[in-house]
Amino acid sequence: MEFFDAKQWSGKIASGGWVSGDGGTRDVVSPATGKVIGQTGLATPADIHRAATAAAAAQPAWQATDYATRSEVLRRAAAVIEERSDVLQDWLVREAGSAKVKAAFELHIVTGLLHMAAALPLAPYGQLLPSVKQRMSFERRTPVGVVGVISPFNFPEILSIRAVAPALALGNAVILKPDPRTAVSGGLVLSEIFAEAGLPEGLLHVLPGDADAGAALVEHPLVGVISFTGSTAAGRAVGELGAKHLKHVQLELGGNNAMVVLDDVDVARAVSAGAFGSFLHQGQICMTTGRHLVHERVYDEYVERLAATAEGLPVGDGATTDAPLGPLIDAHQRDRVHQLVTSSVEAGARLAAGGTYEDLFYRPTVLADATVSHPAFAQEVFGPVAPVTRFSSLDEAADIVNRSEYGLSLSVLTNDPLRGLALADRTRHGIVHINDQTVDDEPVVPFGGLGASGNGSRIGGFAANIDAFTETQWITMQSEIQPYPF
Structure with missing residues (x-):
């Protein structure tokens, strides 16, 4: 048999x-x-x-x-x-x-x-x-x-x-x-x-x-x-x-994981990491990058590149195509994702890419000019959505990171790993990745989160x-x- x-x-x-x-x-x-x-x-x-x-x-x-x-x-x-x-x-x-x-x-x-x-x-x-x-x-x-x-x-x-x-x-x-x-x-x-x-x-x-x-x-x-x-x-x-x-x-x-992009990064590589962290498996991962915090000096370039990446990602049925993104799990989840996106745009976020769907296939979405009060930034979306906000100092970045009740995975992208570690020291997370995105696990690693995670x-x-x-x-x-x- x-x-x-x-x-x-x-x-x-x-x-x-x-x-x-x-x-x-x-x-x-x-x-x-x-x-x-x-x-x-x-x-x-x-x-x-x-x-x-x-x-x-x-x-x-x-x-x-x-x-x-x-x-x-x-x-x-x-x-x-x-x-x-x-x-x-x-x-x-x-x-x-x-x-x-x-x-x-x-x-x-x-x-x-x-x-x-x-x-x-x-x-x-x-x-x-x-x-x-x-x-x-x-x-x-x-x-x-x-x-x-x-x-x-x-x-x-x-x-x-x-x-x-x-x-x-x-x-x-x-x-x-x-x-x-x-x-x-x-x-x-x-x-x-x-x-x-x-x-x-x-x-x-x-x-x-x-x-x-x-x-x-x-x-x-x-x-x-x-x-x-x-x-x-x-x-x-x-x-x-x-x-x-x-x-x-x-x-x-759950997690509403932050990726902090400092001003000394290679922006193209940072965008690649950010897109992977937010869009892998349609964002349906507890470690998904749910918040992009980008230094004001590289913010505009980062948003432009991330939106272009999102627009270029194919979405389709994995059984019949090689598209890197598939459908959301069901209509309830799709409607929740779309509600968080539309309510954030109504609250002042700028839709830089995506925000549309066909059946359960939700386009990878970039929300620029997000704030801590916007629903898609404040809540775990569990969909292919990348809210992006700007910051001007490490103090401000640490404050934004710590406003979330979640404490699963934190990413810091920087040309100076010690700056990343200094920022990590000011937050409480079960996982911290310096110069990597938030979605990572290995069989030998003790895995777990803090707070609401x-x-x-x-x-x-x-x-x-x-x-x-x-x-x-x-x-x-x-x-x-x-x-x-x-």
């Missing part, structure tokens, strides 16, 4: 095999064409409960499995992705609205994340501790048990696998609730990948569902950790619910992943029972 045969999974969820969800089914719709390209099952709280029970039952044997075997499963999963990249890329293009180059890049990162996770079972997982008593005292890290992962639509495979893979590698079972809009590429296909890689049954459950399924996952007593990636509004609700149930909740949320939790790299998906246990051992005065 061919890999990921729709005859098996159509209308199903993945929980102990392909089974029907209690919530019925949901159509998979291509944002580029509006056509139905598949059908998935929908999970309910009852499905979450059954999956959590099964996962908790399967997990102890996986925890006891030797590290070499667990590592090999992760390596085989990476190999499956490389072998089946044509199928996986096709789904990313058709279901998530990815351009071909973005889909290929996403699969490359996913493979790297799996290789990184494959090394985790080999890492030291504890240390000896001093003690005033004659005994051995040490701390070790033990698996949480069952990890819940809630992932979004924009980079569905990356943002699922970056939690799923390390959690499995460290001996946990996982329940994944992908966004229903990208439930195939963000979830169901991962079940097939891990099954082909030899992951024992019961350790990975993929349950597309709505908000009630997500709430049930957060609340379930057998789920010890929740890894959530999504909007700040949804993240606040997940964090509040998780706190009520004393859960460790990792929140990777997240609660500072990190995933990525050895230490952060171990901290995220294991618990600390203190153990002492004595050769005999000591006498006590009771």
Whole structure:
């Protein structure tokens, strides 16, 4: 049977095999064409409960499995992705609205994340501790048990696998609730990948569902950790619910990331970086460059060049063209983007490029003369929109940067990196790039944001992943029972 045969999974969820969800089914719709390209099952709280029970039952044997075997499963999963990249890329293009180059890049990162996770079972997982008593005292890290992962639509495979893979590698079972809009590429296909890689049954459950399924996952007593990636509004609700149930909740949320362009830059290169940061995957990235702060001495040239770049970028269906930009995910998101653009123009911003759309294809847009009060500058747009404002001093730039409640990624472009570092020192961000744009990540990097961008939790790299998906246990051992005065 061919890999990921729709005859098996159509209308199903993945929980102990392909089974029907209690919530019925949901159509998979291509944002580029509006056509139905598949059908998935929908999970309910009852499905979450059954999956959590099964996962908790399967997990102890996986925890006891030797590290070499667990590592090999992760390596085989990476190999499956490389072998089946044509199928996986096709789904990313058709279901998530990815351009071909973005889909290929996403699969490359996913493979790297799996290789990184494959090394985790080999890492030291504890240390000896001093003690005033004659005994051995040490701390070790033990698996949480069952990890819940809630992932979004924009980079569905990356943002699922970056939690799923390390959690499995460290001996946990996982329940994944992908966004229903990208439930195939963000979830169901991962079940097939891990099954082909030899992951024992019961350790990975993929349950597309709505908000009630997500709430049930957060609340379930057998789920010890929740890894959530999504909007700040949804993240606040997940964090509040998780706190009520004393859960460790990792929140990777939105961003309104600033790129600060100082007056000593190569403007052409700065524009190239700014266009990539704002327009990659139609701006539907938490790290997207949402605010361009440009020194007044290079402002006019920067705006002119950025607008010309935006006008020259083709937009189209990645399934039939090589256009670098595809469609927005749905009409709701398109209408929100357009409302932010039009209300900003009405408030005084100048439309230098774009501002139009056809179906879900929104043209890359440049809003010049933006101010901190304009909606597209003040809010996370999550669309291909580059608001540009001017500043005259580092003090003014720092003040504008710090007016945002978000603290994910900051970019500073300058011929003097120490000036960039001095500006970074005056802001609070989880990520700072000097002489690079805001969209960047690597498997070995602990990733996370501050403020409205997240609660500072990190995933990525050895230490952060171990901290995220294991618990600390203190153990002492004595050769005999000591006498006590009771």
